[in-house]
Amino acid sequence: IMETGTLQKFLEDFRMQNKAVFILGATGETGQVLLREILKRNLFSKITLIGRRKIEFEEEAYKNVHQEVVDFEKLDEYASSFQDYDVGFCCLGTTRSKAGAGEVEAKIEELNFDRYTIFRPAVLLCDRKEFRPAEWLTRKFLGSLPTSWAKDHSVPVITVVRAMINNLVTPSDKKMELLDNQAIHNLGKAEDSTQP
Numbered sequence: 301i302m303e304t305g306t307l308q309k310f311l312e313d314f315r316m317q318n319k320a321v322f323i324l325g326a327t328g329e330t331g332q333v334l335l336r337e338i339l340k341r342n343l344f345s346k347i348t349l350i351g352r353r354k355i356e357f358e359e360e361a362y363k364n365v366h367q368e369v370v371d372f373e374k375l376d377e378y379a380s381s382f383q384d385y386d387v388g389f390c391c392l393g394t395t396r397s398k399a400g401a402g403e404v405e406a407k408i409e410e411l412n413f414d415r416y417t418i419f420r421p422a423v424l425l426c427d428r429k430e431f432r433p434a435e436w437l438t439r440k441f442l443g444s445l446p447t448s449w450a451k452d453h454s455v456p457v458i459t460v461v462r463a464m465i466n467n468l469v470t471p472s473d474k475k476m477e478l479l480d481n482q483a484i485h486n487l488g489k490a491e492d493s494t495q496p
């Protein structure tokens with residue numbers, strides 16, 4: 301477990317580097333919370349959302365957020381949209397049955413990033429607007445169980461997002477890191493004193 305002071309120093313060091321980030325899937329449950337949290341912490345000097353549609357934001361905090369609309373079926377034609385970024389977050393969502401487990405992770409390895417982290421949360425706890433019956437049932441079920449058991453089988457979206465941010469700002473020599481649900485809980489609960 302990281303100490304508060306250490307994490308805060310990492311956050312400050314990171315902020316000083318004025319990095320540019322793109323986010324895929326910023327309209328999704330995880331992506332929305334991630335965008336909100338990185339804006340709140342003022343972590344990047346440039347933020348671009350890359351998606352298949354444009355989002356309308358009303359809040360002042362979002363006024364400097366750039367957006368690029370791309371066709372995900374023809375990504376080769378949009379290579380320039382992904383250039384000149386230091387960091388990329390992928391929060392694209394699909395169900396495991398649609399995606400094919402492990403397939404995405406294998407493809408990411410081929411891309412040869414300097415450093416990347418794969419997050420493997422269990423059931424995400426969020427207030428999804430779209431109704432997904434299987435998720436709803438799982439949540440009802442988890443809610444009726446002892447908290448320790450629920451913790452092994454679910455994780456709040458905000459915890460995942462905090463883990464993503466804490467992982468990002470923490471220097472590492474490892475080229476690849478894989479965080480399972482337990483690791484996400486541990487890293488995501490690390491105290492963040494920059495929060496009000």
Ligand SMILES: NC(=O)c1ccc[n+]([C@@H]2O[C@H](COP(=O)([O-])OP(=O)(O)OC[C@H]3O[C@@H](n4cnc5c(N)ncnc54)[C@H](OP(=O)(O)O)[C@@H]3O)[C@@H](O)[C@H]2O)c1
Pocket residue numbers: 324325326327328329330331351352353372391392393394395396420421422423424425435
């Ligand atoms: N929900 C869970 O319990 C759970 C559990 C474990 C792991 N995960 C994984 O965690 C990740 C994020 O989950 P989430 O619940 O935050 O996702 P989500 O709310 O379903 O968000 C989906 C995002 O992906 C985009 N997207 C989906 N299909 C696309 C396509 N064909 N082309 C372009 N964009 C597409 C959506 O864009 P539009 O707004 O344009 O549709 C949206 O931004 C997913 O990979 C999911 O499999 C989820």
